[in-house]
Amino acid sequence: MDKANREAFLNNIATHAKRPRHQLANHPFKPLNNLPESTLSGKTQDQLLAIARHSSEEVHVDFRTTAKENLAAAINDYLQHKNIQHLILPTTDLWQKFSLADWQNQRSTEHTAYWEPRADRQTNVQRAQNADGAIGFADFLLAESGTIAVATVPGQGRAFHFLPTHYLSIIPKSRIVPRSRQAMLYYEQKIKSGELTTSNINLITGPSNSGDIEMVLVVGVHGPLDMTYMVVEDL
Amino acid sequence: MKVAIFSTCIVDLMFPNIGQAMVEVLERFGCETSFPSKQICCGQPTYNSGYHKETQKVFHNEVDALMSSDADYIVGPAGSCVAMLREYKNLLKDDPQYADKAAAMADKTYEFSQFLYRILGVRDAGAQLDAVATYHRSCHMTRLLRERQAPYELLSNVKDLQVVPLPRAENCCGFGGTFSVKEPQISRQMVDEKVNDILSTKASVLISADPSCLMNIAGRFSRRNEKIKIMHIAEVLNHNVDPARIRFADQPVNV
């Protein structure tokens, strides 16, 4: 970057505003209320689940819950129902955590590809493009808006969430939080502590849509045509 | 209770019937009225057109005039003009001579229906009107004065009056002060939609708490040769009053 260019630009702002630069350190932002935290606070996990179901269905999400031991069967049911032939999956140790290692080995889909941490751009993007279905893991489900929150990691890239035709997101029930605020606080803290390195955080609320033609809602434009959330009872 | 009448220039010039109705209602409720005769106008016509220097004198005259009486309250028959008097508090806040006086004035100034409802606590003014009507809520009354309740409540208790909701009540009628004369091509389309919406209610009477909106809408009705009866809310609340029907907020219904 051209530092001289930056200095001239910022000095010009300060001159017009008639306010000296470098005052922020003594005047950090202090929000005048705590609505982002207090809204929907104090709910039990069951209440949050009910809210999440309602908000998700409002945005055309197929909302399902399953016990952990039935998860594999529920996924197979989904794949069959959507008639998915080309599947893309993330590379992650969460498969073990959800006891899906066996399912991974015995799955019935004809073609299965992985988003691979060491593969190049072209390879992973093309795999996602070829897939008519994706099964991804979300970090959180935001009850208020029916939103999944997911940070990009080497095993589950950006295009993973956007190129496949159908999308299934697996979320542990314990990871349903009230709102976007809780997810943001988590990401801030993990990035700060160095536990999370990511270039991209997605908040995804239902399938892609558009009202650009006569304000008629069309579901499924550039991203997935439909979204299914699978909440796993892990408590 | 002493009430100074803020007549507004438009009622002063054009609509004595509205001012009369307001005074009669206020006196019926025991207000001792006075009319500060040096008052003219709230200053919106010139201020809103951008002539701010010229308008300072208008503000000063109006403050001096309305504060010349020792009234407890100042009450006017127009939501828009009353909202402007309230705004004096901001507009004159850096005026060393007038800041305090303007603030004191703003604090005791009320629109007519608002004053009845909120200060006098009137719920039923005792009026009767056998008609189907619709109510035009003016933009300044609802958004600047933030009065969204008083006129509706008072009208809902007028005997024999059926108030039909006006569709798209949130849309401006197209008056906008000098906007109506500077941009007649836009203003016409706005007032036409308002006239059409009023016609769609099949109401025979149009009521409002803002004479200037009424002047615009009625003017367009007249030009289009469409039938309507116009009544300011003060005229409605002053119509066929039976004092036995009068009820206040702290009294139960059906006393």
Added chain:
Amino acid sequence: MATLSTSNEPFLTRIKESEADKFMQKSVAKAQDAQWEKRPASRKELGHWEDWRNLGEQIRQHVIKYLPDYLEEFSDNVEKRGGHVFFAQTDKDAVAYIKKIAQQKQAHKIVKSKSMVTTEINLDKELLKLPDTSVLETDLAEFILEEDNWDEPTHIVFPTLHKNRDQIRKIFQKLGYKGSNEPGEMAKFARHYLRRSFLEADLGITGCNFAIADQGMINLVTNEGNADLTMAIPDTQVVVMGMERIVPSLKEAEVMDNMLSRSAVGQKLTSYCTFAGPQTADESDGPKDFYVVILDNGRSKALGTDFEPALQCIRCGSCLNVCPVYRHIGGHGYGSIYPGPIGAVLSPILGGYEKFKDLPFACSLNAACTDTCPVKIPLHKLLIKHREVMMDKMKIDHSFNNVLMKGAGVATATPIVFNIALKGGYLGSAPLAKKSKTSVDNFFHYGHIEWAPSLAKGWTDVRSLPRPAKGSENFRSWYKKHQAAKQAQAKEEHDNG
């Protein structure tokens, strides 16, 4: 053509064209009516909307107040992530820089996601001047505009509000579409058509809803998913942002995204709210090279003036959706890519009064905009401020109307002069007044006027004007008699009592 400006026609011509475009008027009205249901409902559901607005306003005012500091922090953090920041004083600076990147990267297939600021600097057409270069808008609405010979947008959130399904079908037929005029089917066609371009693209260009100062990331809020593909697939990404679109951290971005979604479209959150920077070493997609262009282009002229609150704007478009003037004249009526109330405030600041002097007057001061704005910009008051600048300070109006308005100032400030008007209004209007019946009952008590000269002509062009009351019957005269009668009655009661 200047790029902020979308028309060289005079204002009056544009209004007439808008009135003739009945489809546009109907679709704007339909959109507004629908949003009058959805938007307030979504805000009510959130609860404490006025407190949320206070918070939104506070966040935006705070960053504007410390703008140089936040921009400095943001650019440092973009660099820490391996990205690059360029500060562009003007549209020309920005365009030249982005062209240079496209050439350096030998980019020939450019995909873009919707960005008002790139329209402001005319970026698409400038990039098309590069040899062997294609530029494709991938937002459905912007794609339609591009394929319709670069038609101008008419709404900042719904750019094709003025087009109907049959017009869109015709546009798509030129691209080989053979289907019906059904929106879903046409959207599928666009999906397939654009998907190929995404996969081949070597440069992605996006706007920026909010820059996150402490993370060096940008935040984009969309519904279709095209912005995310633009940020995922090409090797290089260029972000163009107005210098005021910044927030301290992810927390404030999250607050603004919630308020933006509810205000713009009545949704709790849009389908995609994304926070992104350059790819990290272990990731395989996302931009390897990440450039942010921060644009002034006249914005600093608002700083330190009464117009500074205009920079709080988050481009939700809700002021357009409530504006009764926009309802009738539509986006093209404003002649600026920023239409509606915020456009009428912003366009004269960015583009000057000479070009946009009509816009501040094209407003009935109904304050619906101020009332709905999620960050509490006093829009209608800023329009009055523009009028003040033009009338009091620049004195641009030398017409007879100007003399009349100044006369009105004298008349409404001087009791003696006003008294003459009170007494003379009825007689003075005699030559114009008609006694004929009108269709309106209980209003034209002293007659009505159907034609009047000069300033009042604008009134009588559209409406009947009530004739002023007779001096002896006006309100003051009545009140005087009324008081006298009351006093007489009181005296009588006193004497009798």
